[in-house]
Amino acid sequence: MKFAKIPMATINRLSVYMRTLQELLEEDVEVISSERLAKQCGVNPAQIRKDLAYFGEFGVRGVGYHVADLVNQIKEILGLSRTWNLAMVGLGNIGSSLIRHGNFVKHGYIFTAAFDVDPQKVGKKLPNGLVVNHVDELEEVIRERDVHIGVIATPAGAAQSVANQLILAGINGILNFAPVQIQVPDCCHVENVDFTIKLDCIAYHLSTGV
Structure with a gap:
């Protein structure tokens, strides 16, 4: 539509x-x-x-x-009359919590792939049944599993590189939890989720009474 x-x-x-x-x-x-x-x-x-x-x-x-x-x-x-396949990149505290969150499935967002570079996490089976792949396998797995949206939960220093890989794999929608602004071509839509920015807004309202 x-x-x-x-x-x-x-x-x-x-x-x-x-x-x-x-x-x-x-x-x-x-x-x-x-x-x-x-x-x-x-x-x-x-x-x-x-x-x-x-x-x-x-x-x-x-x-x-x-x-x-x-x-x-x-x-x-x-566009929610269908399901959307998601890939999580970065299985630290935020990524691990998000991929376990039941609200995603409730609203039609299904994690179908997960990636990390940590040898202790790669190959590990997650509670939702996914096995963590190495980031080097990202493009192949994303195409295989028909992923539509990439979720970045890596440290700031790795976020841009991961975004580049996602775009090369054909991903045009990215939800970015890394505390850094990533650069993408016009064909790609990025939503940045930086909790500290939201806290700044709260701090402003508390300090000014506005």
């Missing part, structure tokens, strides 16, 4: 809406008003309507949104 360029803030909020709606489904809620959904998502109703309006018409005036339908529609918008 193709749309005109949408603000990333809208895409981020769609993810929040979808997760909230999935929780409502588990509570057997069938219909929800934009006011109630907005309150649970921490936004105002006009924002929800504006975000959804980029993609068409949703809900019934005076009734609200059918929860199951809206979940499916948002999944279609976000």
Whole structure:
């Protein structure tokens, strides 16, 4: 599904809406008003309507949104009506924790490959059944297992080299947990996750009262 360029803030909020709606489904809620959904998502109703309006018409005036339908529609918008195969590169504390996290599978993200350079980790079987491959095997394994997204959890000094390998293997989507900005060609989309930046934001708000 193709749309005109949408603000990333809208895409981020769609993810929040979808997760909230999935929780409502588990509570057997069938219909929800934009006011109630907005309150649970921490936004105002006009924002929800504006975000959804980029993609068409949703809900019934005076009734609200059918929860199951809206979940499916948002999944279609976000490209989540399918599963995505992930490769983890770097099995330190962060990488090991992430690859064990059940939330990835719940949302359709499946780790199908894992890589490291540490001889004590290469060849080891992980709790999810994957066997850790050496980074030297990255390109072959990624193509073999139809990996779509690479996750980097290496030390900063290795991140750019790993990103280069992923791109050479045909990966155009990277989630980067290494504390460094990596450089990629325009065809590749990178999301950087630096916890210290988030802490800086919290520190700013605490120190300024804003």
